[in-house]
Amino acid sequence: MIFSTLEHIFTHISFSVVSIVITIHFLTFLVDEVVGLDDSSEKGMIVTFFCITGLLVTRWIYSGHFPLSDLYESLIFLSWGFSLIHMVSYFTKRKYNLSAITAPSAIFTQGFATSGLLTKMHQSAILVPALQSQWLMMHVSMMVLSYAALLCGSLLSVALLVITFRKVITIVGKNNNLLNQSFSFGEIQYINERSNVLLNAYFLSSKNYYRYQLTQQLDRWSYRVISLGFIFLTIGILSGAVWANEAWGSYWNWDPKETWAFITWTVFAIYLHTRTNTKLEGVNSAIVASMGFLIIWICYFGVNILGIGLHSYGSFTLPSN
Numbered sequence: 001m002i003f004s005t006l007e008h009i010f011t012h013i014s015f016s017v018v019s020i021v022i023t024i025h026f027l028t029f030l031v032d033e034v035v036g037l038d039d040s041s042e043k044g045m046i047v048t049f050f051c052i053t054g055l056l057v058t059r060w061i062y063s064g065h066f067p068l069s070d071l072y073e074s075l076i077f078l079s080w081g082f083s084l085i086h087m088v089s090y091f092t093k094r095k096y097n098l099s100a101i102t103a104p105s106a107i108f109t110q111g112f113a114t115s116g117l118l119t120k121m122h123q124s125a126i127l128v129p130a131l132q133s134q135w136l137m138m139h140v141s142m143m144v145l146s147y148a149a150l151l152c153g154s155l156l157s158v159a160l161l162v163i164t165f166r167k168v169i170t171i172v173g174k175n176n177n178l179l180n181q182s183f184s185f186g187e188i189q190y191i192n193e194r195s196n197v198l199l200n201a202y203f204l205s206s207k208n209y210y211r212y213q214l215t216q217q218l219d220r221w222s223y224r225v226i227s228l229g230f231i232f233l234t235i236g237i238l239s240g241a242v243w244a245n246e247a248w249g250s251y252w253n254w255d256p257k258e259t260w261a262f263i264t265w266t267v268f269a270i271y272l273h274t275r276t277n278t279k280l281e282g283v284n285s286a287i288v289a290s291m292g293f294l295i296i297w298i299c300y301f302g303v304n305i306l307g308i309g310l311h312s313y314g315s316f317t318l319p320s321n
Contacts, residue, residue: 014047041099085225142236
């Protein structure tokens with residue numbers, strides 16, 4: 001009874017605090033002069049991290065097993081992973097303002113976990129025989145942490161694409177407005193040459209220099225986070241193969257979950273490969289990472305909706321009226 005009450009307290013506090021953090025970010029977008037809001041959002045993410053940690057530890061104590069046995073627990077752990085990534089950047093003094101990515105991700109996953117769709121999973125149950133293994137902590141924790149890191153890195157790449165293409169559309173739109181007027185061929189050629197000069201000057205302007213720095217930071221941080229997530233994913237797949245051999249007598253069964261995990265690994269391996277070519281890094285690699293964002297959700301959540309295959313422990317059914 002005490003542990004259940006503590007779990008509810010930690011859940012509501014973490015959800016409330018991260019909601020306030022998101023509100024603070026919206027305020028900073030609207031009002032730049034407000035002092036101290038950024039620092040408040042950082043402290044809010046710290047409180048969220050410790051609350052979710054307390055929630056997981058509490059559930060671990062009274063359930064008697066590592067809290068990664070079903071979809072509800074994995075979503076809470078995923079939310080913890082988002083806040084952990086933010087904590088790492090905070091304590092390493094790298095101010096990339098990751099709260100804009102980690103806070104919405106944490107509230108989305110935790111909000112879905114605590115929704116009515118997963119009510120039956122809120123109460124801890126005895127593990128099925130296949131999950132009663134020491135590999136549960138190693139395999140599932142590595143997979144969920146990899147999902148958190150890869151999702152954050154992919155969202156950073158999406159932000160890079162939004163900023164880049166918004167800038168390109170603005171420049172192209174201005175050029176089109178000029179070309180809609182009637183000019184001679186020589187005048188048009190002069191305007192094109194002039195626009196190229198203005199374009200170069202545009203990139204050297206103070207405002208665009210800030211955008212350039214921002215895109216470079218997003219690109220570098222996305223690469224680092226995705227690289228970390230790729231390592232976690234590789235360890236998770238390898239440990240899962242060993243566990244599968246012990247439980248089912250085969251290292252690989254082409255189960256839907258295994259298949260999509262392999263597809264996810266391949267997509268991000270392509271991303272890392274594009275980073276080795278200076279001509280493909282930046283926007284091109286960000287496009288691959290953005291595709292990986294959808295692939296991760298299919299691997300993690302889409303397969304659970306079907307509830308088929310050997311990895312059907314985390315599946316759920318919609319509540320009936």
